[in-house]
Amino acid sequence: MFAGEWSSKFPEGCGAVSTPGLAPLFDDPRLEMGNRMYGGFNNRSILELGPLEGGHTYMLQQFGAKEIDSVEANSRAFMKCLITKEIFDLNRANFMLGNFMQYLSTSQKEYDWVVASGVLYHMREPLKLLRLISEHSRRIFLWTHYYDKEIIDESEAMRDKFGETKTVERQGKSFELIKYHYQGALQWQGFCGGPAADATWLTRDSLLRFIRLMGFKQMEILEETPLHQNGPAILLCAQKP
Secondary structure, eight states, rough: OTTOOOEEEEOOSSOOSSSSEEOOSSSHHHHHHHTSSOSSSTTTTEEEETTTSSSHHHHHHTTEEEOOEEEEEEEEHHHHHHHHHHHHHHHHHHEEOOOOOHHHHHHHBBSEEEEESSSSGGOOOHHHHHHHTTTTTEEEEEEEEEEEEHHHHHHHEEEEEEEEEEEEEEEEEEEEEEOOOOGGGGGSSTSSSSSSSSEEBBBBBHHHHHHHTTTTTEEEEEEEEEOTTTTTTTEEEOHHH
């Protein structure tokens, strides 16, 4: 069904091959780092935003999560998650097709963790997403790209995808946002970005300050890749008191 559309590489020796499957999301050291923070994922309830193809879901179950609700908006990615669930018997995972912004806005359910890997920079309203996350969990695992003008301007492949920086006010404080355009990436059937033709990125400073503003006072930056090929990236975990 999805030959040539898989982003994730299935685990070695599992008996199934995903093509081209270049990203090691079923064996991701970033999630292993997250599992060492704040008591880890064992016996925790988890909301996973944008599971893509279920690689991180697989890892969360391996880590002992007691319940994983995963919300995916891309219908093709959702179907691949169901294939992953069947192959690896992810019996503690509940995959849902839909917009996780709507889910967060309407659900009253609280979770021990929200896992948001590779989704924030696909949002048109990233500050709203962070606020909604803060209403559902005391802990967040976040991997995202952020905007750094000096670095982006040096990248011939990246600089033309961004618009002008604008400033918005939230709770009396200022935060910087910049529009990002997907351009030709939208034409690939395996595209795993957001549902719109553009998104909004945050600067690093605005990202960290807003997370703290939402009550996540304890924060650990686990990894940072300023020269990532798709734009500066950061991995962090944060927790409320």
